[in-house]
Amino acid sequence: MAASKVKIVARLRPRLPGEASDDAIRVCHSEPTAVLAESSVNLSRANTTVNNSSSLGSAADSSGNRSGMGGGSFTGIAVNNPRDVTQVFRFPFTSCYDADATQQSIFETDVLPLIDVALGGVTVTIFAYGVTSSGKTHTMQGTPKDPGVIPRVVEALFAKNAASDSAEAAQVTVSYIEIYKDDVYDLLVARENAPKLPVRENDNGMVFVAGLVSSPITSVTDFQTLYDTATARRSVGATLLNRASSRSHAVLTLNIRRVTTEGDRTTVREGKINLVDLAGSENNKLTGNDPSRMAESSAINKSLSVLGQVVHALNIGATRIPYRNAKLTRILQDALGGRSVGLLICNLAPGTKFRQDTLNTLNFAVRTKNIENRPVVNERDIRPPPTAAASAAPALPRIDLAATSQALALKPRPGMRPSLVPRAAPRPSGLGIGGGHRMSVVGTEAAAFVQREKEKVPPGLSEAEIDARISRAVEAEVARRMEEKEKEMAAEREKEREREREAGSSRHRTKSPRHERSPKSKERELPPGLSPLLKRNKDLEDGLQVKLQELERRLERGNREVALPDVLSPVSKKKAGRAYVALARTHSDRGDLQAALDLYRQAETYVPDNIKLKERIIEIEWAVKNGKSFKPSPKKAKKGKERREKRVEDMDVDGPAAHVMSDDQMEVDEVATSLTGRLAGHELTNTGSKRSLLVDDDEMETPAKRPKRGEAGAKKIKKRVVTIESDEEEEEEEDFDPDVAPRKNRRRVAA
Ligand SMILES: Nc1ncnc2c1ncn2[C@@H]1O[C@H](COP(=O)(O)OP(=O)(O)OP(=O)(O)O)[C@@H](O)[C@H]1O
Incomplete structure (x- = not known):
């Protein structure tokens, strides 16, 4: 598929009761540029621009318009420069929605066309971005009376299913996570049983959340029950700006599997729709956050800041994109410069109070606009064509077969089921868990395992059931082997500690206690950016020791991308x-x-x-x-x-x-x-x-x-x-x- 840029739309929410009415931020629909000052700034040209020449143009009138300048028309968002009232920042958008826009209109114009893309086997990511209380959750989730993007997407999917030949109906499964203080939790699992889930990357560079539940749904009602329960588990808290402020980023994924037959060719396509409701960036002066909210807020702001850095790195063509600096960006990796089609909904809050946040959001949007993704169609041929019964089989819980096959280093052989996902060239990655130990087994061994599993499958099962059975068996096997590996690694670590203890006590016998921890040997283990700092400080303060240990742990895990800002107080x-x-x-x-x-x-x-x-x-x-x-x-x-x-x-x-x-x-x-x-x-x-x-x-x-x-x-x-x-x-x-x-x-x- 050709390269595809992330599409950006902007939505200005209506004023809430008590919010002052002013025109600091305006949505312009085909507004003649003649009424906008020459000194106003077109941000499409220059990513982010400000005209410093305040001598140009006249002051804005009460509606923010000026007279006597240029021709043409402008559609987008106009924001008065907070530092110079004679200037207007202009951010052009092909789609922008003002306070009166309905959920229906946003859905029909910008979201609905993407459903067909996902049905065609492509991953689509739609995310809502904006400052706290700008309307992200309203846009994505909505209310029972006025549903947002998420329920509408599900409704449209099943409406398409109902309208299509039952043999070609899409099988849909749902997973739903929240990223709270940079930890990933499964929202489909009761909170008390939900462990922090690890984010992993397979040999093909595909990032996945290990151990995530993916539940099949066969109707809108199925979905609504699941979604309501899961949403109630999401971390929400009251701030001065929003009574129900999301304290986490939420990612709902609809996995869509569709089998189509044309002549003697039967194709399976697996698409995905990621629907992301980001937590909003927060200005703690405005939110009035208490210490616990501050901790959440700092995690939110940090992850959003990494998101900004990722976007910036992609824009300048940097060789290192800091996806790994936050779970959010790791999980959204595919949507940012990856293989998915992206839609970013920028939610904006009206009024002078939010003007600076609005500028930041729009600045982010303009940068994101330049990101090019390379969408990939996940499809494969099946021969012979499945029976009608097989195609119409109800959806079964699935795991990411591609990911687990990769974890098992499967190599397709003649007669084997080909992978559902196209193979990308392997990317160099970190050392993997355990400082170089990979959670994989030799290809032939893995292939033999799958072959044995296939042979155990009783005759008469549908294609989907066979897939599901093999997937489950592979998953169980991977889990078993990972557990074994963990145990081996723990034993190795214990041995290592034992050796260190022995070495320490022999040093103790020969040297004074002051030399027990040789600073030199410590420095050798440090990442290059940090060691000179520590070299100067013989007596490491406790806090720094803790950070150091954290760094060492990260290094051990193979994450080489530890940034200095991560470790400073x-x-x-x-x-x-x-x-x-x-x-x-x-x-x-x-x-x-x-x-x-x-x-x-x-x-x-x-x-x-x-x-x-x-x-x-x-x-x-x-x-x-x-x-x-x-x-x-x-x-x-x-x-x-x-x-x-x-x-x-x-x-x-x-x-x-x-x-x-x-x-x-x-x-x-x-x-x-x-x-x-x-x-x-x-x-x-x-x-x-x-x-x-x-x-x-x-x-x-x-x-x-x-x-x-x-x-x-x-x-x-x-x-x-x-x-x-x-x-x-x-x-x-x-x-x-x-x-x-x-x-x-x-x-x-x-x-
Ligand atoms: N288009 C809209 N129409 C009517 N009300 C809206 C609209 N957008 C937002 N609101 C209202 O504004 C308030 C804040 O919206 P919302 O909770 O969606 O913000 P948010 O960006 O998700 O905030 P946070 O990041 O803190 O979770 C809510 O009371 C919501 O109902």
Whole structure:
């Protein structure tokens, strides 16, 4: 099949009771561009664009329109620039729905055509994206009186079944998962019995959730019963913005198997429809989240941020797409640059309060628009044609035969049933579970197993029943072998620990207790990005130890894609983000906008929720794309800013005012040095103070030269005066304001 771009539609929900009425966000249907200002921005051209030339165009009138500009017409979403009322951002969409749009119209226009695609053997993924309370669940699930996309898809599927020849009716099975705090749960299983399910990848690069129930349904009523029970299990909670806010991402999958006969050719097609209701990105200031909601919120925001990174990586043609950084993106891998046909419904909430979130959503949408998938038709010929009884057989619970066959490394042989799914070229993957142990058996052995199972099948069974039986047997066999392997690996790990204990006690006999854990041997095991940080810190704090163990576990599992932002504490992330912003700013001042953009994007990976940063990225992207220069808007004066001088002389390094480099400083230091090869920008300390890094290397205390924390004895450091800019506000989110210019050489050191 030809490449297919993800289709994007936008839907603006109506105002809810109590929401102020304003026109910050508008849906335009074929609106003459003559009424939109020249300075408004067309975001289709430039992914994300902002026109900095505020001198163009006139102020918007009360309806947001302007006069006297250009020709043509515009269909899409118009958003007033929150920072400059003379500008309008325009996001063109072929399909966009305003507050009056009905569920029926969205379904008929954009969803219904995809059902035939799935019936043709292709995977279709429809997902609802948007800020919390923007109407995602309303769009996907709806209400009993006004059902959304999910119930309508099922209804349409069975309506098509009823209208077609019974021999060609689709057999449908359903699975339903939620991803809550980055763990996957089966919603078709009662919550108390639902374990966290592992996400696995077979040798063909197909990602699947292991152990997931897939239930057959034969009617809309069947589905509704199942769906209502499962939906009630979904994690929902009240926030200030939404009384029933989804605290998880939910993915409902309809597996569709269809047998068609044309002449003497009988074909089985297996399609899928993934219906994804994402949790909404959250601004904790607006949601008023308590600590438990905050934890959920941070998991939600992190996974959505990874989704944004995946989309960005696909857009720039990166060699590494960070699918593995969140379960959400692993599971949606096929829909993002994979083999499925995609539809993204961008849900938007009206009003100034949501304007920035709306811009973020639309920015994401525009990036997603460029993603190209390569849909694959999952079909195979069956000879001889099945009997009528076989085709009309009721659907049976199925497992992903393709996935399990792959797990068993099945090689189709003459006479064997070919795989249902086309084979892609094997992709290099991680080391697999257990540091290189693959959960597979030798092909011939597996083939022999299936052959034996086939021989056990009593005569007279339908094709579907034979499939189901073999699938179940294969599944049981895989589970048995995996269990065996787990046991073997556990025994190996135990032996390894035993060896380590023995080695440790022999070291203990020959060395002092201080050398019991050799830092050197520890460093060898660390991922390359982390070891320099730890090298400087002999006494690892407990939290870091835990993270380190987690990293080691991940490495053991073969996940090589551990990103630095995953392992830093929130404070360190903030500081690392600031360091990148400071560097970006210096590049931007020098006019190297591309480098600045890359650095701002790096900063975004550390502080994905920072709105000002997002705005800055949008602005610079536009400037880069259009070859324009970039002038940041002048920095607003900050309240309460004061300079104070700290006299640091003859201090005991263990004293409260001691100038000791913190772990966090080291991390920032590391980021800054690794980026530039020398120190630049600001060094940020735990106290919220900043020191310029634009100093000669030999002026800087390197960690090696610094007195060690906790070291006995009052070591003195050189008498000097350090001028430190300190500002309590600096720890606040606003401090990421990309307009903060790097202060030149704040640090004056007097010998
Ligand atoms: N098109 C619409 N028509 C009428 N009401 C709507 C519409 N869209 C959303 N709503 C209402 O807005 C509120 C929030 O919608 P919903 O729960 O679907 O948001 P959400 O994006 O799923 O939020 P969260 O991410 O927090 O789960 C609900 O009360 C819902 O009924």
